[in-house]
Amino acid sequence: MTGRGRARRTPADEPLGSVTRPVVDDSAVVPGCHRCRSAALTRVRLALPDGRPAVFASCDACETTAWYVVDGDGTPLGPDGSPRDAG
Template sequence: MAGRRKGRRDEEAAPLGSLSAPGQVHAPGTATCGVCGSDRLTRLHLALADGTDVTFVSCHQCEHRAWFPLDGDGTALERDEVVRRSSRS
């Protein structure tokens, strides 16, 4: 076969991850935007430097951003709190 390198094995490609993969667990309070109510959100599961698991939410409609602890009650963390928890001092 033209274009194949000698000695390479055919390896099945690993499936790529997705930002919108179904079945991901997100924090309470992240179903809709807290500002405009839109459900068009990007949600990312992140671990802050202090070990806090959060869902970062960015609204496609109004561009509001927030961080919600996975074990929280649906209240977003203040930006200063996220910065404090993210520092590696």
């Protein structure tokens, strides 16, 4: 399941360097906020400094942020990749 089977067209009025939306659904990686359990999260796919693919989640409700390793154990991490305490 790569999502690459669909032909892509480049909109003429789309500026270069605009934010691209990930084709993957990261709600499976980050189902909710680790602190307040809100599902209203802003999720951004990125990589940790050690190269692991991860999802950065920013909670719309309590404004906490955390990083989650893709296909990991769901532990919220800090920006350096170390586990982040829930409190």
